[in-house]
Amino acid sequence: MLRSIRLVGRESCVLRYEGVEYSAHKSKRCLHTSSEKKGYDTDVYVNRVQKAQTICAEKVHKYDPSSFLLARFLPTCLRPTFYAIRSFGIELSKVSLGSASTFSQSAHFGDIKLAFWLEQVEKCEQLGTGPGHIKGLNDPTSILLADSILKGINIDIGMLRQMIFTHKHYLHEEKVKGFTDLDSMCSFGEGTYSQMNYLLQSASLTPNLYGYSDFGVGLLEQPNTDNMRNLLSDISAHIGQATAICSFIIGLKYFVMKSGCVTLPIDILVKHAISQEDTIRLLSGKEKSVESIEKLKAAIFDVTTRANDHILAARQKLDQLKAAIKDRVEHLNENDTENKMLIDTYHNLRRGLPDCIYTPFMCAIPTVLYLERLQKYDFDVMSPRLQYREWKLAWRAYQNFRKRTI
Structure with missing residues (x-):
C-alpha cells in the first residue's frame, strides 16, 4: 500500500474546500470564506x-526536539500536520510508557486514556465537509489532525488506530513481561x-x-510504479x-529508575548471561562489576546491531529508489505534455529525488547519529x-538534505 507523499511550495500553499480557502504563509494560517455560513x-x-x-x-519541541528541528525542512503548510502526527505519538507514549505505582493502576488508567484517543480518532474519521464539524474534538492534537483532514491532506485513520492498538498491546504485554x-x-516499532x-x-x-x-505524485501515478x-x-x-x-536504548536507564522495567x-540478556536484576542494579548505580558492565555492553x-541493519537496509532501498526513478524518467515519452513536465522537473532535482519524497526519510538522521555516538x-x-x-543534528540534517542521504 502506498503511504503517499505530496507537498506544497516551501513558503506558502493554498487549500480550498466548499467555499473555504486556507492559506499558509510563513508559518501562519488564515481562513477566508467566500460566503458566510449561518451560525x-x-x-x-x-x-x-x-x-x-x-x-x-511546543509539545514536540519539549519531548521530541529532534523532530522539531527537522520540521524546518518541511513546507510551512505541512508543519501543522507534522506536529499533529508527532504530538499524537507523544501522547500515546505517555500512556503506555509512563510509570505508575502498580501495574493494575497503570493498565486501568491507560485503557481509559487510549479509549479517549480512539474516540477522538473516530470523530476525525466522521468529520463533515466544513470546519464547524470539529466541535466534538477536545484535544489540541485531535483538533490539528481534524484541521489537516478538512484541508484535504491525506491522513490515514487506520494508521492512527494501529498506533493506539500497538501501544495498548505494549501496555498489557511487553510492559509487564518485557x-x-x-x-x-x-514489531512495536512497526x-x-x-x-x-x-x-x-x-x-x-x-x-x-x-x-x-x-x-x-505525477511520477507515482504513472503505470507500473508498484516497485517505487x-x-x-x-x-x-x-x-x-x-x-x-x-x-528503548536511550530510555533504558529512565525506565529502570522510574518503573523498574528493563x-x-x-533472549539477548540470556545470551549474554546477564539477568534483568543485574541490569537494574547496574543502571541504578548499585553495582559496578566490570564483568556485568561488559556483559551489558x-x-x-547485539540490540543496536539490528537497528543498524535496518538503517543499512533503508539506505540500500533509497539507492534503489533513486535508480528506479531515473530509469522511469528516461523511458517516458517526451511527446506527452505531462511527461515532458516530469522530465524537465527531474533534471532540476537534487540528486534525483524531490523534496516531497526525501524529507519524510530525514527522521532517520537522529537515529544514525545516536548509533554513531554509541559506537564511539x-x-x-x-x-x-x-x-x-546531539549538537551535530542541524549540520548533519542540512548536509544529508543536500546530498539526499540518510
Whole structure:
C-alpha cells in the first residue's frame, strides 16, 4: 500500500474546500470564506486551530526536539500536520510508557486514556465537509489532525488506530513481561514509529497540494510504479523499526529508575548471561562489576546491531529508489505534455529525488547519529557523554538534505 507523499511550495500553499480557502504563509494560517455560513464563526475556528498548533509545536519541541528541528525542512503548510502526527505519538507514549505505582493502576488508567484517543480518532474519521464539524474534538492534537483532514491532506485513520492498538498491546504485554526478542521490539516499532513515517509520507503526497509535490505524485501515478511505491513503504518501515530500538536504548536507564522495567529483549540478556536484576542494579548505580558492565555492553551491541541493519537496509532501498526513478524518467515519452513536465522537473532535482519524497526519510538522521555516538563510547549506555543532546543534528540534517542521504 502506498503511504503517499505530496507537498506544497516551501513558503506558502493554498487549500480550498466548499467555499473555504486556507492559506499558509510563513508559518501562519488564515481562513477566508467566500460566503458566510449561518451560525458559524470563522474567527473562533481559526483561533482554535492556531492555539492547537502552538500547543502541539511546543509539545514536540519539549519531548521530541529532534523532530522539531527537522520540521524546518518541511513546507510551512505541512508543519501543522507534522506536529499533529508527532504530538499524537507523544501522547500515546505517555500512556503506555509512563510509570505508575502498580501495574493494575497503570493498565486501568491507560485503557481509559487510549479509549479517549480512539474516540477522538473516530470523530476525525466522521468529520463533515466544513470546519464547524470539529466541535466534538477536545484535544489540541485531535483538533490539528481534524484541521489537516478538512484541508484535504491525506491522513490515514487506520494508521492512527494501529498506533493506539500497538501501544495498548505494549501496555498489557511487553510492559509487564518485557520484550521476548528483537522481533517483538521491531514489531512495536512497526506499529508506532513506522506508522508515523507512513502518515507523513501520505500527507506529503496529498493531491490537493501544488508547487511542491507535483513531480512525486505525477511520477507515482504513472503505470507500473508498484516497485517505487513498495520501496517508499519499505524505507519508512526500516527507519521506524530502527528508531524504536534506539528509543528503548536511550530510555533504558529512565525506565529502570522510574518503573523498574528493563527494555532489552530477554533472549539477548540470556545470551549474554546477564539477568534483568543485574541490569537494574547496574543502571541504578548499585553495582559496578566490570564483568556485568561488559556483559551489558555486549547485549547493547547485539540490540543496536539490528537497528543498524535496518538503517543499512533503508539506505540500500533509497539507492534503489533513486535508480528506479531515473530509469522511469528516461523511458517516458517526451511527446506527452505531462511527461515532458516530469522530465524537465527531474533534471532540476537534487540528486534525483524531490523534496516531497526525501524529507519524510530525514527522521532517520537522529537515529544514525545516536548509533554513531554509541559506537564511539563503546556501547556504554551509562556514559555521561551520551546524555547530552546531539549538537551535530542541524549540520548533519542540512548536509544529508543536500546530498539526499540518510
